[in-house]
Amino acid sequence: MIHKILVIDDAPEALELMKSMLEGAGHDVMVAKSGEEGLVQAKTRNPSLVVLDVLMPGMNGFLFMKEMKRETATKDIPILVVTARAQMEDSFRAIGIDSFLSKPLDADKFLAEANRLIKRDEASREISEDQRQAENRREKILAEIDFGDEDFSATLANKALIYGHDSQVLVEMEKYLKSKDCHVVVIKEIEHILPVVDKLEPNLILLQLARDAEVPVDDIVFSVTTFVQKKAREFDMDFDNVEIVLFKVEEEIAGVDSIGEEVADTENILQRCYDCWDVRYLGMYNPVSFQIKIKKYLL
Numbered sequence: 001m002i003h004k005i006l007v008i009d010d011a012p013e014a015l016e017l018m019k020s021m022l023e024g025a026g027h028d029v030m031v032a033k034s035g036e037e038g039l040v041q042a043k044t045r046n047p048s049l050v051v052l053d054v055l056m057p058g059m060n061g062f063l064f065m066k067e068m069k070r071e072t073a074t075k076d077i078p079i080l081v082v083t084a085r086a087q088m089e090d091s092f093r094a095i096g097i098d099s100f101l102s103k104p105l106d107a108d109k110f111l112a113e114a115n116r117l118i119k120r121d122e123a124s125r126e127i128s129e130d131q132r133q134a135e136n137r138r139e140k141i142l143a144e145i146d147f148g149d150e151d152f153s154a155t156l157a158n159k160a161l162i163y164g165h166d167s168q169v170l171v172e173m174e175k176y177l178k179s180k181d182c183h184v185v186v187i188k189e190i191e192h193i194l195p196v197v198d199k200l201e202p203n204l205i206l207l208q209l210a211r212d213a214e215v216p217v218d219d220i221v222f223s224v225t226t227f228v229q230k231k232a233r234e235f236d237m238d239f240d241n242v243e244i245v246l247f248k249v250e251e252e253i254a255g256v257d258s259i260g261e262e263v264a265d266t267e268n269i270l271q272r273c274y275d276c277w278d279v280r281y282l283g284m285y286n287p288v289s290f291q292i293k294i295k296k297y298l299l
Contacts, residue, residue: 002026002027002028003028003048003049004028004029004030004046004047004048005027005028005047005048005049005050005114005118006029006031006032006041006042006045006050006051007030007032007050007051008031008033008037008038008050008051008053008056008064009031009033009053009082010053010056010057012033014053014103018051018110021105021107021110021111022051022114025114025115030047034056034058034059035056035058035059035064038050038052038064039059039064039067039068039074042068042074042077043071043073043074047077048077048078048118048122049078049079049080049118049121050077052064052065052079052082053082053083054081054083054085061081065079065097076121076124077121078098078099078117078118078120078121079098079099080098080099080101080113080114081097081099081100081101082100082101082103082110083103084102084104098117099116099117101113138195138198141192141195142195142196142199145185145192145196146185147185147199147200148185157181157299158180158181158182158203158204158298159182159183159184159185159200159201159202159204160177160182160183160185160202160205160206161184161185161187161196161197161202161204161206162174162177162184162185162186162187163186163187163192163206163220164188164207164208164247164249165188165208165210166208166249166285169247170186170188173290174186176290176294177204180295183200185202190214194224197224197227198227198231203242203243204242204243204245204297204298205224205242205243205245206245206246207220207221207246207247208246208247208248209247209248209269209270209281210249211262211266211269216269216272217246217269217273218269218272218275218276221244221273221276221277222276224244225244225276225277228242243280243297244273245279245280245294245297246273246279246280247281247284247285248282249284249285250284280297282294
């Protein structure tokens with residue numbers, strides 16, 4: 001893959017030498033004879049790497065660096081400083097350069113360092129693109145979900161996420177929880193769970209336990225708990241009060257043997273959930289028992 005490299009140096013001989021070495025390695029090289037000219041090219045051409053001299057009239061290497069780091073479009077472009085002033089390395093390291101080489105340049109070392117920085121930049125751009133796509137998916141999902149009219153971030157003590165497949169049960173749960181001044185978001189798509197947890201920050205998460213679910217509920221519990229713990233570490237938040245509560249919906253079971261298998265399967269699933277988090281289990285859903293049992297998990 002051909003990469004664009006911007007070389008900035010006011011000395012024509014040095015500029016031509018570095019250009020020749022980089023082009024010989026297969027790169028597309030742009031040149032600038034001043035910091036001002038280089039800054040324009042960096043903003044408009046989006047190079048994978050900038051090779052920068054220090055001592056130039058007008059905008060020198062230090063000023064160029066500061067301008068690059070100030071602009072959103074250029075702040076992440078790696079910069080390789082090349083200069084005859086080896087004693088300046090510490091000063092440049094202090095303002096955030098990516099690498100430093102002293103002149104006269106060793107061709108092998110120069111090309112190796114340029115390639116290293118380019119590969120690092122590629123990896124960083126791939127991560128940024130993945131993050132951008134993930135954020136786009138998240139925003140699309142959140143746009144499809146009804147979060148209600150309330151300002152759930154401030155007005156209600158209880159915020160609940162309900163995930164399941166039985167529409168009637170979900171409606172009944174939602175109605176009761178709302179009667180207890182709980183902000184409720186109901187979802188039926190598994191890919192909606194983490195974006196809603198992220199935005200709503202619920203203190204109560206109700207998940208339907210189904211034996212033949214495409215994604216086992218213990219996998220969902222693991223994903224949710226891993227996510228909230230990561231978020232807690234990153235933002236110094238307290239998620240100790242998050243209750244994850246499981247419930248079952250009555251399913252048609254054929255024969256005594258099937259009943260025994262159903263009980264054993266449920267116990268196995270619950271144990272895997274307990275291994276992830278201190279989950280609660282309400283048992284088979286019933287409107288009356290639900291209203292009694294769920295009260296202890298509300299703030």
